[in-house]
Amino acid sequence: MKLRQVSMRKALRTSVCLLAIAASTSASFAGGQCYRYVASPARYELRAEQVLVRPAAVVAVTVPAQPQSVAETVVVQPERAVARVIPPIYRNVREAVLVEPARQIERVMPPVLGTVTEQVEIAPARKVWQVNGEDGGLVGCWVYVPPTYATRTRTIELRPVETAYEAVPASYATRVRTVEVQPARTVYDTVPAVYATRLRPVATPPRIAYEQVPAEYRMVYRSVLVQPASAGWVPILSFDGCRGEGLSPVIYNHPPGLPDAG
Structure with a gap:
């Protein structure tokens, strides 16, 4: 996908250069301005999210009768x-x-x-x-x-x-x-x-005990869109053989297309 984006950028750059060469003579005399088409891909981020696999529940467990000893205090000699x-x-x-x-x-x-x-x-x-x-x-x-x-x-x-x-x-x-x-x-x-x-x-007689089974969660990793893809025309301050020197870092999010002539 990255290779495809690079090829697209080269093709767009070549087209812009041809248009700029064709119109360079008229643009220089008429005081026109040249633009470069810049496309930015979407940026994603991998985020961890806790997902409920099984909710908490109460389970009935039968406890069988068990013999046991109880410690008790007895009076050996009274006061x-x-x-x-x-x-x-x-x-x-x-x-x-x-x-x-x-x-x-x-x-x-x-x-x-x-x-x-x-x-x-x-x-x-x-x-x-x-x-x-x-x-x-x-x-x-x-x-x-x-x-x-x-x-x-x-x-x-x-x-x-x-x-x-x-x-x-x-x-x-x-x-x-x-x-x-x-x-x-x-x-x-x-x-x-x-x-x-x-x-x-x-x-102790048999009895039914209720145990609390906690909820079960699982970590799920998914890709989240942080910044969507954008494309736009960037004005060129000076045109020198379509090499792109002097481009302004400002990106205008306009629909792809040549802006109106001023």
């Missing part, structure tokens, strides 16, 4: 509480103990005595009838007799009996005594349960 006795806690305490309480002692102070010397009237003053004989007769007169005194010593109390109280403070002693700080008590500790795993045989 329980264990009693634990905690003994009491003691401590030695030093403390002050009252040996003798505070008291007051009564002290009696004897009186203070003294000696006093004083004159004491023994006989008071008085009148005494006194008869005297005078001239053979009796004469009676009242005679004044002064009082009679005597010196006497007596004991007097200078200070009476006094009672005084003396305060005697309390008397203490240090004693070590054992006291209970915390009494005995019972504590219950929880012992967790003990478990074990055992296998238990079970039989």
Whole structure:
């Protein structure tokens, strides 16, 4: 096909050259223009395309009965509480103990005595009838007799009996005594349960399972037209023996045919 296109191009080029030579004289004087016919083949590209061969489907499959073992957890020993006795806690305490309480002692102070010397009237003053004989007769007169005194010593109390109280403070002693700080008590500790795993045989009945069969695709390669074939006349800026120098790269997609003279 490529060889055929090359032959066609050569034939077209030869025809154009002959036409150009025939009209060169008139074209140069009349100010005309020459053209070249250019044909471009179609361009294809190979592209990969995914084609659905088989659509997705759901298939029913019979699963036969199968013996199997099921692991299950069983209690070997249940949870329980264990009693634990905690003994009491003691401590030695030093403390002050009252040996003798505070008291007051009564002290009696004897009186203070003294000696006093004083004159004491023994006989008071008085009148005494006194008869005297005078001239053979009796004469009676009242005679004044002064009082009679005597010196006497007596004991007097200078200070009476006094009672005084003396305060005697309390008397203490240090004693070590054992006291209970915390009494005995019972504590219950929880012992967790003990478990074990055992296998238990079970039989599963036959069943129907549905399996999803995915769709199946296939890669298909096909030729895709990227650019269609085109042909057109290209103006020649300068004509030199139909060798094609100076052709413009512009391609006009006109139907094959000579354009109108301008």
